Amino acid sequence: MKKKIVISMLSSLMVFLPLTSSAAKKIDSIQSIQTAANQACSGNPDKSGCERLVWITAKVAMMNTSFYLQSCSNKEKIAKENKASCDEAERLLSKINSTK
Numbered sequence: 305m306k307k308k309i310v311i312s313m314l315s316s317l318m319v320f321l322p323l324t325s326s327a328a329k330k331i332d333s334i335q336s337i338q339t340a341a342n343q344a345c346s347g348n349p350d351k352s353g354c355e356r357l358v359w360i361t362a363k364v365a366m367m368n369t370s371f372y373l374q375s376c377s378n379k380e381k382i383a384k385e386n387k388a389s390c391d392e393a394e395r396l397l398s399k400i401n402s403t404k
Contacts, residue, residue: 341354341358342355368393368398369393369397371389372393372394
């Protein structure tokens with residue numbers, strides 16, 4: 305049951321985050337993410353848990369971007385031990401960038 309709720313929350317998040325990106329031009333990032341959380345978690349019996357998941361997802365995206373910029377942005381200097389992690393970070397950034 306919990307797995308279904310998490311999948312549902314993630315699906316809702318993927319739908320509502322892009323919708324709020326246009327709103328981000330008018331409001332700050334915190335308000336944009338909170339708006340996405342409110343929309344994605346509306347009607348969820350565990351609204352606080354759902355909102356927490358939205359913020360954790362934003363944190364993961366932020367950490368991924370930071371790692372990518374520090375360790376992967378110069379393709380010629382990627383350390384061998386970071387190759388797989390850089391490939392994964394790049395896939396996530398590409399997915400986020402291609403979401404409309």
